[in-house]
Amino acid sequence: MNSVLALSIFGVDWIFFKPYIVLGLALGSVYALSGVGLVVLYRATGVLNLAFGAVGAAGALIAYWLINHTGTPHWIAYVICVLFGGVLNLIYGVLLGPAFARRDPLVKMMGTLGLALILLGVMAWRAPIGGAFARFLPLPSSNHIYRIFGTVMNLTEIITLCFAIGLTLVITIFLRVTKLGTAMRALADDREISATLGVPVRRVEASAWFGSGLVCGAAGLVLPDLLTSLDYSALTFLVISALAAALIGRLHSLWGTLLGGIAIGIAQAVFAPYESITRYRTAAPFVLAIVALLFFSRKRVVTISGTAR
Amino acid sequence: MSFRRVLMALLPVAAIVTVAVATGAGAAPTYIVGQARPGAAVSKCGMGTGKKATGAPIKIDGLDMLIPGVDFTTIGKVAAAYFKCVNDNGGINGRPIKYKLYEEALNPAQEAALARKMIQSDHAIGIVGNTSFAECGTNWKYYKSQGYIVIGAGVQAECYSTPSFAETNMGPRYSNLGAAQALIGAGVKKIAIASPDTISAYADSAVAAYGPSKGVQVKVFPTHLPVTDANTIVQQLYQFAGSGGGIILDFTPDTAPALMKAAEQQGIVDDVKWGSSTPIANTLMASQFSPAFDGHLWINSEFSLVSPTVGPDSRLMFAILKKYAPSIAPQSFGQMGFMDADFATQALMSITGAITAKSYNAAVKALHDVKTDMLCKPWYVGNLPYHIANNTDITVDYKSGDVVVKQPCFEITGATDAPIRQTRVWEKKYHLNG
Numbered sequence: 256m257n258s259v260l261a262l263s264i265f266g267v268d269w270i271f272f273k274p275y276i277v278l279g280l281a282l283g284s285v286y287a288l289s290g291v292g293l294v295v296l297y298r299a300t301g302v303l304n305l306a307f308g309a310v311g312a313a314g315a316l317i318a319y320w321l322i323n324h325t326g327t328p329h330w331i332a333y334v335i336c337v338l339f340g341g342v343l344n345l346i347y348g349v350l351l352g353p354a355f356a357r358r359d360p361l362v363k364m365m366g367t368l369g370l371a372l373i374l375l376g377v378m379a380w381r382a383p384i385g386g387a388f389a390r391f392l393p394l395p396s397s398n399h400i401y402r403i404f405g406t407v408m409n410l411t412e413i414i415t416l417c418f419a420i421g422l423t424l425v426i427t428i429f430l431r432v433t434k435l436g437t438a439m440r441a442l443a444d445d446r447e448i449s450a451t452l453g454v455p456v457r458r459v460e461a462s463a464w465f466g467s468g469l470v471c472g473a474a475g476l477v478l479p480d481l482l483t484s485l486d487y488s489a490l491t492f493l494v495i496s497a498l499a500a501a502l503i504g505r506l507h508s509l510w511g512t513l514l515g516g517i518a519i520g521i522a523q524a525v526f527a528p529y530e531s532i533t534r535y536r537t538a539a540p541f542v543l544a545i546v547a548l549l550f551f552s553r554k555r556v557v558t559i560s561g562t563a564r
Numbered sequence: 565m566s567f568r569r570v571l572m573a574l575l576p577v578a579a580i581v582t583v584a585v586a587t588g589a590g591a592a593p594t595y596i597v598g599q600a601r602p603g604a605a606v607s608k609c610g611m612g613t614g615k616k617a618t619g620a621p622i623k624i625d626g627l628d629m630l631i632p633g634v635d636f637t638t639i640g641k642v643a644a645a646y647f648k649c650v651n652d653n654g655g656i657n658g659r660p661i662k663y664k665l666y667e668e669a670l671n672p673a674q675e676a677a678l679a680r681k682m683i684q685s686d687h688a689i690g691i692v693g694n695t696s697f698a699e700c701g702t703n704w705k706y707y708k709s710q711g712y713i714v715i716g717a718g719v720q721a722e723c724y725s726t727p728s729f730a731e732t733n734m735g736p737r738y739s740n741l742g743a744a745q746a747l748i749g750a751g752v753k754k755i756a757i758a759s760p761d762t763i764s765a766y767a768d769s770a771v772a773a774y775g776p777s778k779g780v781q782v783k784v785f786p787t788h789l790p791v792t793d794a795n796t797i798v799q800q801l802y803q804f805a806g807s808g809g810g811i812i813l814d815f816t817p818d819t820a821p822a823l824m825k826a827a828e829q830q831g832i833v834d835d836v837k838w839g840s841s842t843p844i845a846n847t848l849m850a851s852q853f854s855p856a857f858d859g860h861l862w863i864n865s866e867f868s869l870v871s872p873t874v875g876p877d878s879r880l881m882f883a884i885l886k887k888y889a890p891s892i893a894p895q896s897f898g899q900m901g902f903m904d905a906d907f908a909t910q911a912l913m914s915i916t917g918a919i920t921a922k923s924y925n926a927a928v929k930a931l932h933d934v935k936t937d938m939l940c941k942p943w944y945v946g947n948l949p950y951h952i953a954n955n956t957d958i959t960v961d962y963k964s965g966d967v968v969v970k971q972p973c974f975e976i977t978g979a980t981d982a983p984i985r986q987t988r989v990w991e992k993k994y995h996l997n998g
Contacts, residue, residue: 271803274830278795389821389852400831407830483794483825488632493792527796528803534761534788 273406275524281412281481283520284419285474286540289493290500290512291423292470295430297506298443299463300352302363304344306371308494310468311475312487313374314339316382318476319392319485329395337472344468349461356446371491378487390485397480411480422470423513435462496520499540503547519543606883607876609649610656610909617655621662622919624908625682626693626716627675630667633789633819634760636695638892639717640665642881642901643693645888646909649880656912656919663905664688668696670762675702683710689921690928692908693901694729695719697762704728711921713928713945715908717900721766724952724983730928730945732903733866733896734954736767736814736841738976738984742864743812743839744771744782745977746959746970750862752810752837754781756801758823759814761786767814773980791819794826802832810862812839817895820844821852828856842866846895850962861961862970866954867899867938869967875937877906899938907934907943932996940973944996952987953997 289307296304318336321327327335347370355363382390396410430436438459441449450456478493479485496519503515522539526532626643628636644663651660664686668674675698682688691707694700694716700723707714707728718724718731733739736759744755755775759767764786775782783804787797801811813820820843827833838861845865868874872882881902885892892898911927912919932944940956959971978985991997 274799274803275796278793278799282793389817391821391825391852393825397829400829409829481795482792482822483829484791484822486790486792486822489790489792523793524796527793528800537792 270405271528272525273404275527276521277403277406277408277412279521279524280517281408281415281520282524283517284412284415285478285481285516286493286496286500286519287419287513287516288415288422288470288477289474289497290504290516291419291426291509292467292474293494293497293501294504294506294509294512295426295439295470296463296467297501299439300348300356300363300442300460301360301446302348302352302355302367303360303498303501303506304367304467305364305494305498306347306367306374307467307471307474307497308491309371309374309378309487310340310343310471311473311478312490313343313378313475314472315392315475315479315485315490316378316390316487319390322392333394333476336476337469340470340472340475341465341468344471345461345465348464349457352460352464353457371494375488375491382487390479391483392476392479392485394477394480411477415477415481418473419513419516423509427509435459439463496540499544502544505551515543515547605876605879607880609646609653609880609884610913611650611654613654614652615654617651617653617658617660619655619657619659621660622656622912623686623688624661624663624690624692625686625688626663626665626691626904627668627678627682627696627699628665628694629670629696629699631670631697631789633791634697634816635818636717636816636897637665637667638895638897639695639901639904640693641889641892642885642898643905643908644901645884645892646902646905648888649884650905650909656909659919661909661912663692665693668699670697672698672702675699676706679703679706683712683921687921689919689924690715690908690911692716693904695900697760700726700729711925713925715904715911715928715945717897717904719763719767725950727949727951730931730951730953732900732907732939732943732954733842734952734957734976736763737770738952738955738981739841739864739866739957740767740812740814740839741770741774741981742866742957742959742974742976743841743862744774744780744810745974746862746864747810747812747837747839748775748778748780749971750810750837752780752805752808754783754805754809755812755839756783756785756804756809757812757814757839758785758787758797758801760789760819762789770981771812774977777980787815789819791815791822794822795830798823798826798830798832802827802830802836805836807835808837810837810839812841813844814841816843817846817849821849824853824857828853833857833860836860837862840864842896845960845967846870846893847966848893848895850967851965854962854965858962858964863960863967864957865896865960865967866957867896867903868958869960869969870894870896870899871967877902877936877938881938903936903938903943906936907931910934932994933998942997944991946990946994946996948990950983952983955984955987 314336318332321332355366394411399410438454500512500516504512519540523536526536626640628640630637647661647663666678691714694714700720704722704726714729717733718735723729757768757771768784772782805811840863842865845863872879914927915923929945934943943953956973956975960967961970
């Protein structure tokens with residue numbers, strides 16, 4: 256029956272790929288969410304936060320510890336996970352942000368790499384992986400399973416997708432309509448002139464760090480459930496996929512980042528059944544980012560300076 | 565110094581303290597031991613005198629692999645704990661065993677260098693507790709040239725096809741085969757099998773050959789570690805196996821839980837029969853996946869149940885873990901480490917003259933009919949071109965947070981595997997195991 260009803264477009268059996276598309280949508284939503292957080296911070300401060308994943312992973316481990324070792328109610332642990340991301344990012348941004356403010360973007364980025372490495376080291380020291388022991392941070396919403404268009408989806412996946420789209424919409428409106436959002440856009444255009452015009456630069460940057468950190472925490476909360484494992488090193492390096500999504504959005508467009516993240520998630524998932532390329536799926540973020548960058552710069556004129564000989 | 569500079573200096577400290585305190589109890593939970601019946605007999609460590617050995621140390625080394633997604637160092641650590649027990653009970657005629665465990669990261673150059681270090685620099689008389697995806701292939705010729713036989717737990721082909729290794733386990737190839745035998749016996753017509761891609765060609769080929777001989781379709785899914793996308797992997801396996809089919813997972817407890825959780829999330833646990841190789845046959849895993857997987861598992865267990873009620877050796881293992889390695893949960897890796905060290909100790913104790921590399925490795929080769937409650941049949945080494953001493957095992961399942969026997973001791977089939985058939989010929993010919 257399935258093969259009779261299969262919607263065959265370009266010879267592809269979409270019935271076969273449906274479960275992978277659903278899985279890819281869920282994971283891609285987290286990449287998109289993380290990418291949006293990265294872009295908002297970059298636009299306001301010029302910093303590409305490589306510690307995004309590590310902050311989320313640390314928050315997830317804290318939530319795990321609270322639930323499993325102190326009996327803290329789940330929802331309080333979840334709130335603490337999200338707030339931890341915001342607070343840690345805020346502390347970094349307030350204390351170290353001004354010191355890096357006048358440095359070039361590469362130096363600013365390396366500063367966040369330092370934070371990522373510190374967090375990785377602490378997590379490896381205090382919560383090593385290995386042995387007959389695995390950590391999980393399942394969310395109660397994952398117990399609710401639905402069949403949508405013949406494919407299984409759980410409530411966490413649905414919420415993640417809706418949250419990614421909703422957050423992108425809210426932030427877009429926020430940046431356009433609110434005073435703080437306008438100030439962030441001004442900072443993104445020119446920090447010096449914005450400061451001259453009376454924009455409270457430090458306060459705006461702190462808000463961007465905190466807001467981005469909250470998104471870190473949210474991504475850190477959802478990812479262990481989607482990946483079915485609380486592996487802090489895997490969570491930390493998922494910033495790479497988020498970065499690729501941000502690059503597809505040219506570090507500027509939130510909707511471009513959203514679509515890029517979802518495309519990366521779906522690409523990684525649908526390549527899985529192909530034996531010849533399945534082990535190269537992890538390269539999907541880089542490939543898509545390169546293709547997008549080449550596409551967007553296709554009409555640019557390349558100028559080579561210097562005297563022609 | 566300005567206030568801001570002080571704060572900047574304190575930031576990393578504050579971050580470290582916060583995360584350290586909060587994540588600290590992310591360490592493995594303490595395993596509570598206390599199931600042995602009062603007055604039950606417990607095996608002794610070595611000479612069992614209760615007195616510390618203080619003589620010249622006997623050097624034994626080991627080498628285990630540690631990579632993301634797979635941690636074999638548990639085996640060596642349990643062997644180390646066993647040797648500590650031996651040293652606290654008189655050692656070997658008063659001489660303590662000095663055990664040193666090296667780690668390697670699946671790097672052949674590192675494996676070769678460490679083998680030479682153990683023998684030529686450390687002057688270890690024996691090598692015990694080795695487990696790796698690749699070390700057998702890297703070092704078997706070197707060990708043979710030096711006259712060493714490694715007592716360890718194997719994975720790859722060279723561990724079971726060369727004279728340099730005598731493994732206490734049967735390895736993933738035969739463990740997967742045992743799981744396939746159990747699943748086919750349970751009526752599956754299709755089997756999807758997944759193993760780490762570095763060992764898949766060897767570990768899964770026995771199942772790939774046996775299945776068709778029984779009219780069962782088999783598809784192999786080599787899996788790259790570490791697994792970062794368990795859901796798509798499980799979906800692939802399920803799409804091949806189909807409803808009522810069989811899925812064999814051949815992963816350690818570092819990786820298997822993510823796949824099993826993915827199966828739960830996708831609501832397919834009840835729809836297929838789940839086979840597995842040995843590593844997930846322990847109560848810690850059962851407590852995490854019961855009752856969802858109760859009745860749905862056919863885990864091939866190369867050893868007895870991990871329980872102190874099984875017998876004196878098992879009781880001793882629990883006691884050793886409690887005293888010398890409390891952070892290690894009882895599991896099949898612990899059984900491997902225990903037996904590696906136990907059999908090495910028995911070889912040492914059988915030496916009548918000077919304890920040298922030559923006399924120790926000769927004693928290892930002479931081991932036969934070594935009984936333990938952890939194995940279905942007595943273990944042996946013998947003067948053989950290869951060793952597959954552990955070739956009979958049980959099938960287990962989860963039930964109410966515990967591991968229960970589903971099928972008692974049965975022989976791994978030699979129908980499509982020539983080495984197993986030949987091994988059984990030698991066992992009878994040389995009276996190797998009773």
